[in-house]
Amino acid sequence: MPADAAIDALLEGLNPPQRDAVVHGEGPLLILAGAGSGKTRVLTHRIAYLLRTGQAKPSEILAITFTNKAASEMRERVELLVGRATRAMWVMTFHAACARMLRADAHRLGYTRQFTIYDSADQRRLIKKCLDDLDVDVKRFTPRAMQSQISDAKNKLRSPEDYRQLVGSFFEQTVADVYDLYERELHRSNAMDFDDLLVRSVNLLEMFQEVRDRYSAAFRWIMVDEYQDTNHVQYRWLQLLTGDHRNLAVVGDDAQSIYGFRGADIKNILNFEDDYPDAHVVKLEQNYRSTQTILDAANAVISNNRGQMTKHLWTDVGEGDPVRVREMADEHAESRFVTAEVNRLVDEGVSRAEIAIFYRTNAQSRVLEDMLVRAGVGYQIIGGTKFYERAEIKDAVNYLTFLVNPQDGTAFTRIANSPRRGLGQTSMSRVLAHAASMGMTVWDAAIDDIPGLATAARKSLERFMSTMTRLKERVEGGAPVAQLLQELLEETGYKEALEAERTIEAQGRLENLEELVRVTQEYDANNPEGNIGEFLQQIALLADADTIRDDEGLVTLMTLHNAKGLEFPIVFIIGMEDGTFPHSRSIEEGNIDEERRLAYVGLTRAMRDLTLTYARRRGAFGGSMGGPTIRSRFLDEIPRDLTDQRQRLSAGFPAPGRVASWAGAAQASAEVAGDTDGSVFRIGEDVVHSKLGEGVVTGLEPGGIVVVRFAGDGSERKLMADYAPLKRR
DNA sequence: CGAAATTGGGTTTTT
DNA sequence: CCCAATTTCG
Numbered sequence: 022m023p024a025d026a027a028i029d030a031l032l033e034g035l036n037p038p039q040r041d042a043v044v045h046g047e048g049p050l051l052i053l054a055g056a057g058s059g060k061t062r063v064l065t066h067r068i069a070y071l072l073r074t075g076q077a078k079p080s081e082i083l084a085i086t087f088t089n090k091a092a093s094e095m096r097e098r099v100e101l102l103v104g105r106a107t108r109a110m111w112v113m114t115f116h117a118a119c120a121r122m123l124r125a126d127a128h129r130l131g132y133t134r135q136f137t138i139y140d141s142a143d144q145r146r147l148i149k150k151c152l153d154d155l156d157v158d159v160k161r162f163t164p165r166a167m168q169s170q171i172s173d174a175k176n177k178l179r180s181p182e183d184y185r186q187l188v189g190s191f192f193e194q195t196v197a198d199v200y201d202l203y204e205r206e207l208h209r210s211n212a213m214d215f216d217d218l219l220v221r222s223v224n225l226l227e228m229f230q231e232v233r234d235r236y237s238a239a240f241r242w243i244m245v246d247e248y249q250d251t252n253h254v255q256y257r258w259l260q261l262l263t264g265d266h267r268n269l270a271v272v273g274d275d276a277q278s279i280y281g282f283r284g285a286d287i288k289n290i291l292n293f294e295d296d297y298p299d300a301h302v303v304k305l306e307q308n309y310r311s312t313q314t315i316l317d318a319a320n321a322v323i324s325n326n327r328g329q330m331t332k333h334l335w336t337d338v339g340e341g342d343p344v345r346v347r348e349m350a351d352e353h354a355e356s357r358f359v360t361a362e363v364n365r366l367v368d369e370g371v372s373r374a375e376i377a378i379f380y381r382t383n384a385q386s387r388v389l390e391d392m393l394v395r396a397g398v399g400y401q402i403i404g405g406t407k408f409y410e411r412a413e414i415k416d417a418v419n420y421l422t423f424l425v426n427p428q429d430g431t432a433f434t435r436i437a438n439s440p441r442r443g444l445g446q447t448s449m450s451r452v453l454a455h456a457a458s459m460g461m462t463v464w465d466a467a468i469d470d471i472p473g474l475a476t477a478a479r480k481s482l483e484r485f486m487s488t489m490t491r492l493k494e495r496v497e498g499g500a501p502v503a504q505l506l507q508e509l510l511e512e513t514g515y516k517e518a519l520e521a522e523r524t525i526e527a528q529g530r531l532e533n534l535e536e537l538v539r540v541t542q543e544y545d546a547n548n549p550e551g552n553i554g555e556f557l558q559q560i561a562l563l564a565d566a567d568t569i570r571d572d573e574g575l576v577t578l579m580t581l582h583n584a585k586g587l588e589f590p591i592v593f594i595i596g597m598e599d600g601t602f603p604h605s606r607s608i609e610e611g612n613i614d615e616e617r618r619l620a621y622v623g624l625t626r627a628m629r630d631l632t633l634t635y636a637r638r639r640g641a642f643g644g645s646m647g648g649p650t651i652r653s654r655f656l657d658e659i660p661r662d663l664t665d666q667r668q669r670l671s672a673g674f675p676a677p678g679r680v681a682s683w684a685g686a687a688q689a690s691a692e693v694a695g696d697t698d699g700s701v702f703r704i705g706e707d708v709v710h711s712k713l714g715e716g717v718v719t720g721l722e723p724g725g726i727v728v729v730r731f732a733g734d735g736s737e738r739k740l741m742a743d744y745a746p747l748k749r750r
Numbered sequence: 751c752g753a754a755a756t757t758g759g760g761t762t763t764t765t
Numbered sequence: 766c767c768c769a770a771t772t773t774c775g
Binding site for chain 1: 752753760761762763764765
């Protein structure tokens with residue numbers, strides 16, 4: 022028992038099960054942590070406790086999370102408890118930990134430590150090339166389908182040979198061929214895709230006893246967050262590392278398993294006690310985040326799933342307000358309603374940073390964004406088109422990649438003719454073919470005498486490669502990343518080409534590149550011993566969730582998937598319709614349970630205020646498609662008395678056995694009609710119309726119509742708020 | 751050989 | 766609507 026006062030302090034303020042998990046010593050530990058039950062607190066205190074009691078040394082701690090953001094948050098919170106000792110611990114994502122192991126030992130598997138990490142776009146491009154090389158019809162077998170099959174195989178630790186054994190159709194036969202070639206091409210390029218990071222690490226640990234001994238001895242204490250989202254490779258990786266000491270503590274919630282499509286296997290957590298019969302099991306069921314009403318709603322929804330670990334969240338913060346459910350005419354009315362609500366809340370003194378809006382698919386954000394921009398509401402959006410996926414950023418990154426990884430043909434193909442240098446498809450294929458046939462790196466092939474290359478292309482390639490060679494010398498001289506990037510953008514003519522365009526778009530691209538330079542400067546400052554290869558590997562592993570800012574002035578928009586692990590005082594979930602959420606694909610595949618868990622995740626993000634909206638009609642593909650919708654089955658799984666919706670709006674009559682108040686009915690019909698009070702604009706507000714100039718709002722009418730008196734000619738006009746080019750001033 | 755124009759195809763979720 | 770791939774034109 023702890024005698025030390027510092028140790029007592031670590032346990033203070035923890036509830037009994039939390040304390041139980043923190044003080045558990047050697048041996049397997051399963052922490053079933055319901056949403057908002059303080060699991061990060063438990064993990065950080067457990068680490069601190071192990072250190073303080075002298076059971077563990079900092080360098081023996083390996084703490085795994087799913088996002089870098091979660092990792093840095095954990096690191097910061099541990100640091101508050103134990104200080105500098107944190108630096109010796111590995112607190113990072115699965116992928117980052119694997120990349121780090123591989124940098125040290127990849128040579129054993131025939132890679133250099135400068136191996137490139139391919140994101141899924143790179144991966145798809147290479148798969149496409151393999152399909153072409155094998156003369157496969159990409160109309161029949163799309164690269165996307167191949168990619169998901171290959172990724173799936175890798176997550177199950179199936180090699181191309183393993184896969185070939187199981188082939189049962191022509192499709193799978195094709196996949197086997199592509200998979201086989203793809204793997205060889207990847208290796209020849211000295212590159213790994215995301216899945217490879219895990220797979221190759223497992224290979225390393227399985228094939229080299231001394232490597233395995235080294236790591237399993239080093240990491241005597243292993244902790245894993247979000248264990249319900251681990252897949253088979255990750256499971257195997259953990260097995261290999263914990264085999265000797267069995268000090269594995271996992272935290273998770275089977276009700277929040279939402280990554281099945283990515284190979285996550287919920288059985289990993291469900292069967293933990295079979296894997297470790299002596300496992301100590303702790304359940305955290307007290308929720309410190311939400312009101313009882315929100316929890317009851319979430320519990321009710323998730324109870325429709327079978328075969329879960331029983332758990333019942335409760336709180337002592339009180340009942341709170343009912344869940345608000347709103348029917349809107351279409352997605353425009355929905356956006357208008359949410360935007361107006363945000364404004365109303367802000368007027369009441371709520372900070373925008375306290376508000377989040379969730380949706381099922383990224384495409385749903387567009388209409389909402391339009392409306393928020395129009396209303397002048399600041400927002401940040403997580404996901405969608407990501408910074409590192411922008412063409413100019415990928416180009417710059419691929420320049421750096423080719424400088425450190427001369428084998429990377431994908432990087433070469435991307436940059437050789439960007440900016441235009443007169444090196445087309447044909448010339449590039451010549452270079453790649455030459456490299457392949459001579460067994461040399463792409464770089465060496467590009468500076469070699471290539472037979473059959475046109476004179477113009479030859480000249481151009483020579484010029485390009487001499488610039489690259491000059492840059493490479495500076496890389497080898499240990500130039501800082503930022504300096505190299507800047508020189509590269511100048512000397513390759515990339516910047517010049519963009520400047521010559523003189524378009525607003527090009528201007529934006531230049532600004533993005535400046536942003537990238539800032540990122541490299543920051544990297545240089547934080548990593549005096551760093552190098553390009555490490556920088557590239559680091560940015561390759563960034564996730565969307567890592568870009569969330571704590572900005573007072575911004576409402577946060579994101580998919581439900583990205584919302585996991587976060588909390589907000591006020592939450593809106595839009596698009597609560599069957600087909601959107603649950604998604605039609607999931608309905609077809611009979612995969613409703615995972616969608617329901619996603620709903621559970623979404624609902625439990627809200628601390629005090631939760632609003633769910635659905636639209637009677639929803640357009641798709643820019644308005645050409647889409648029709649009447651059916652409200653989400655998940656809405657109907659929430660007991661009516663937890664919501665403020667007193668009758669079924671779609672029926673148009675009060676529900677049997679329940680008396681609807683007049684006010685409720687009036688309010689309901691107003692919403693159905695297009696909600697008069699939900700307008701983005703308000704009477705008396707100054708607005709600007711792109712054609713008619715400045716004016717003031719003099720009236721609001723049902724159907725989203727605003728009446729505006731314009732200053733220019735004094736005329737008063739009725740405008741459709743959704744379609745008129747009208748903005749708040 | 752490269753750039754512009756056209757057409758056709760597709761939307762789940764992502765480390 | 767937005768992209769990528771193909772066709773067409775210079």
